[in-house]
Amino acid sequence: MARVVVDVMLKPEILDPQGQAVQRALPRLGFEGIADVRQGKRFELEVEGPVDEAALARIHEMAETFLANTVIEDFTVKVDGEAR
C-alpha cells in the first residue's frame, strides 16, 4: 500500500489565527528568528492498489471538493513512498 499526503493550507491572504498565535508565543519561549508561521492540515491517505495517474487524479478531486474548501484554502497532493 502506498501513502499519499495531502497538505491543506489557508491561502496566503487569509488570516491564520492559529499560526499567528504560535508565532507570537515563540519569542516568549526563547525562539527568535521565525518571521512567520502558518498552520495547516496534513492528511495521510493509505491507498489500496497502484498510485497511478488515475488514482492521483481522483485524490486531487477529493482534495478539491472535500478535504479543502478552495474558497479559503490551497492544497498539494504528493506521493510519500511506501507506507510504513
Added chain:
Amino acid sequence: MARVVVDVMLKPEILDPQGQAVQRALPRLGFEGIADVRQGKRFELEVEGPVDEAALARIHEMAETFLANTVIEDFTVKVDGEAR
C-alpha cells in the same frame, strides 16, 4: 528566507477520530480504495537567516517542547527550500 516544515501527527496507537471521520465520508462521496486516513498538523515556518544545523536543532527543540506534545504526537522537521 527559507521555509522549514514541521509535520505533527498523532502517534499511531492514538485514536484519530478526525482521520476516521474523513475516511468514513469518502465512500459516500464516491471515493473508494482509501484504506486509512490520518489527520495531523503542518506548520510552515519562515526562518530568518541561514537554515544551518544550529537553526535546525533549535527548530527541533521547538517542535519537541512546543509544537508537538510528545505524549501523544510524533513530528518531523524538514527544509522546504526557498520560501515563495
Added chain:
Amino acid sequence: MTLDTVKHAGETPDTDQPWAELGLKPDEYERIREILGRRPTGAELAMYSVMWSEHCSYKSSKVHLRQFGEKVPANDAMLVGIGENAGVVDVGQGYAVTFKVESHNHPSYIEPYQGAATGIGGIVRDILAMGARPVAVMDPLRFGAADHPDTKRVLPGVVAGIGGYGNCLGLPNIGGEVVFDACYQGNPLVNALCVGVMKHEDIHLAKASGAGNKVILYGARTGGDGIGGVSVLASETFDSTGPAKRPAVQVGDPFQEKLLIECTLEIFREDLVDGIQDLGGAGLSCATSELASAGSGGMRVELDTVPLRDSSLSPEEILMSESQERMCAVVEPGKVERFMEICEKWDVIATVIGEVTDGERLEIFWHGEQIVDVPPRTVAHEGPVYERPYARPDWQDALQADDANKLPRPATAEELRAQVLKVVASPNQASKSWITDQYDRFVQGNTILSQPEDSGMVRIDEETNLGVAVATDGNGRYTKLDPYTGAQLALAESYRNVAASGARPLAISNCLNFGSPEDPAVMWQFAEATRGLADGCLELGTPVTGGNVSLYNQTGETAIHPTPVVAVLGVIDDVERRTPIAFAEEGQLLYLLGDTAEELGGSAWSQVIHDHLGGLPPKVDLGREKLLGEILISASRDGMADAAHDLSDGGLIQALVESCLRGGKGARIVVPDGMDPFVFLFSESAGRALVSVPRSEELRFTDMCGARGLPATRVGVVDGEEIAIQGQFSIPLAELREAHEATIPALLV
C-alpha cells in the same frame, strides 16, 4: 500605476471607472460625480460603492423600515432607537439592555463554518460598541430540505462555526431556531442575535466630535480578506460576477475578539472614549464615514498608519477590507496614553490613524497625498433611496384558495396516533438537542433558561435577581401565505414565548430575510411584512429598536419564503419566578388558555402529512396575545403556574409532547366537549398556551382568567408515563422520546 489622488481626479474627468463592476448603477455614479463636483478617486469610488450597496445603505428597504420609527408605541423604556449599532432599553435598577439580530446568510452558504462564525463575531461587536458587556447569543437558522445532501455540508459547518466562535467568546447560547425547508436550499439563513447589559451611564454612541480628538483603530491587523464581501456577498445573487479578486470570505479569530471585548470593557470602565464604532461590513469605509457623519466636524485619516497583515494592499482595498475583530474609537488626546496601555495589557494592537477636524469633510491620505475628500454624510447616511415597484403576485390568490382545512384527515384514532408520531418526529418538530448541545449554555453562570425552553433567560443582577428573557421566531410558511399576517404571527409567537417564561415583553429587534427587491412580488411581500410588523408593534406596545435586512436570498427566479425573524426582549424582576416548560409535578392540572379554531393553513401537520402549503395562516388577535401575556406573567409572579408552554407550530400536541418529555412525566388529556380531536391536537390557532397549575392554585388561577375574560379550559392532568388522549390513543413517553430525539442525529451523522 499612479496613485489616483483627489488632485489627479480633478484633472482627469474623463477617466473610465469600474463603477458598474463595483455594483453601482449609472445614476448612482452620476450622483457621486454631482456630490463631489468631479469624478471620484478610486478610493472614493470604493467607499461609495460599498456604502451604497444594498447591505449598507438599505436603499430598497428604507422607505418601508421608516414605519418602525413612525408607528412608535408609547413606551418609555427605549433609551436608544433605530440607527445606532443596536437599540437600548431600560430594564430598571439603572440597567440598560441592548440586543440585535443580524444575518450572515450568503457567506454561510459559501463557507459554512467561517460564515457563521463571523456572523456571531459581527453582532457581538455591535453590542459591545454600545458600551455593553455581551451576555448571551442566539441563532435563528434555516436550511434546505433535511435530507438534501448539501444540508449535510451546510448545517454541521454552520453549527460548528456558531459554537466555535460563541463558545470561545464565553457567551452562553440561550436559544434560536432550526427550520428545514426546500426553499432555503441554496440560501440558508444564518441569523445571529446578541444581548448585552450595561448601566445607563455607560451607553456609548458611534459619533466623532471634538476637533483634535484622536481616531484609534484597534484589534486585528487589516488583511485582504472579505474585500468586496459586502457588495458581492450581501447584495447580489451568486451568479453575478463581482469585483472579488481577493477572497470574499473572512476567517474569524474568536480569541482576538475575546481580547477585544475585555479590552474595550476596561476602556469603558475608565471612561476613555468619546465615540466608538465596530468594523463590520465595509470595514474602515463604514467606520470612518459613519463616525464622522454622526458627529460634528470632519475627520482626517492617514491610511498608511493602518497596521496591515499584507503589505501589498492598495488604499482602496484597505478601505474596503472586512477583516474581522477590529474597532474604531474616538479618544481625547489626554486619554490616548491610558487607552494604549490597556490595549497593551490585552495584547491588542492599537494605532492612532487620524483625528477629528473642525472641517466638514472626511479626508483620507496615502503616502502624503489626498485620496479621499468627501462630505461623510453623503457616504454614510444619504445614500440612494429606492421606491421599488411592488405588486401582489398573481399566484397569491390561488395559493390562498388551496385550503389546508380541506386536506384529508385521519379517519381513525389509530391513524391520528400515527400522525402524531410522524409530526413530532419530523425534522422541523424534532428535538434540536444534537445541535444545541454543541453550544455552551452555562458559561458566565447566569443562565436561568436556555434551549429547549420557550425563551432564553439570563440573570443580570446577582443581588436583586433582575433578569431578561429573549425569544426569536419566524415562520416563512405563514408569511408566504399572507405576509402581513405572517409577520404579525412571528411577532405574536415571540412575544408569547417571552411571556410564557414569566417575563414582560419590552422591545423588538428583527431580521428581515427576503428574495430580490427587484422582483415586485418579493417587494410586495416585504412591504406587507414590514407593515404588519410595524402595526403589530404599535398594538402590542413594543417598539422596534433595531434590526437587519437581508435581500437577494434567492436562486435564479426563485426566492425563499419571505422570512421575517422577530426577536422579543422581556424583563423579569425576579428570575426565581421564571416559568419553565417542563411538566414535572404529578397531579397538577393542565389548562389550555385561548381559543382553538380550525386553522391548519401553513401548519406543521399540512407540511409533514401532505407536503402541502396553501390556504390562510392562523388569524392574529394581538389584543388577545397581550391579555394572554398578562395572565402568564401574573401566573408566574404569583406562583399560580409551575410550568407553561406556548402553542405554535405543531399545535397542542407538540407543546404537550415537549413539556412532558422535558419533565419526564406523562399526561392524561380530555378532548373538550364538541371539539374535533384532530383539530384539538393539530390546529395552530394563535394566542394559546398550555399551563400546569398546582391544585391548590386552581381556583385563584381560573378566577383570574375569568375576571380578565381569557378562555381557560381544563384539558387534563400531569400523570403517568404516557400521553393518553382519552377516547383516542395513548403513546408511552419512551416511544415519543425516541421519535422526537432520533431524527436529527440520524440525518446528520
Added chain:
Amino acid sequence: MTARVGVITFPGTLDDRDTQRAVRIAGLEPVPLWHRDKDLQQVDAVVLPGGFSYGDYLRAGAISRFSPVMEKVIEGAREGMPVLGICNGFQVLTETHLLPGAMLRNNHLHFICRDQKLRVENAETAWTSDYEVGQEISVPLKNIDGRYVADERTLDMLEAEGRVAFRYVDVNPNGSLRDIAGITNEAGNVVGLMPHPEHAVEPLVGTGRTDGLGFFTSILKKLVSV
C-alpha cells in the same frame, strides 16, 4: 479570616468570574491573578479556570503553560499548594506535566455541553474531601478537547495509586480512556477535571444543582483547619 484562593485569568479564559463567584459562595476569598503576574499574592490555593486560553490554538493549554504565573504555580504545586484545574485548567496542567496524560479532540469531534454524571473515586484530595468515595454528582460539562488519553502504563499506575479522582457515569461524553473525568497527582494537592463544578453551586442557574460546591467547601475546610 478565611482562606484566599487565587483564580488565574489567561487571555481567553472564560470561567474566571464564575469561579470567583463559586469561591465566594463557599465562603472563601477569591483573588484574581493575571497571567503575567510574577507572584501569587500569598494565596493559599489556586484555581485554573475553564475557557479557551490563547484560543486553544496549537493545543488546548499549550501556550498558557508558558505564562509567567505558571512558573509560580508549578513551584507552589510541587511544594504542596492546592491547585485545581477545571477544563482548560486541566488541559494546562497536563501540558505542564503536573498531571500525566493529555487531552485530545472528543471522539465525536463536536463541542458538547451537557449535564454530566460523575462518580467520585478519590475523596482524599485537597479538593474532594467533602465528597464520599462512590458518591455520584452531576455537574455541567462543556468542551471540545475533553478526551483524556495516556499510555497503558500510566493508566494502570493511576488506577493502582487511586489517582483517578472522577469517572464519567452512564455516558462517556468524549471517549476518555477508562471513563476518566479527572485525576490527581500523587500528593493529592493537584486535581484536574474536565467538568465544571463552578457551574453547579447555585440552585437558580445552570442545571439547578449545587453538586459542585463540594470542591470549594473541601478546600475551605482544608485551608481553614490548618
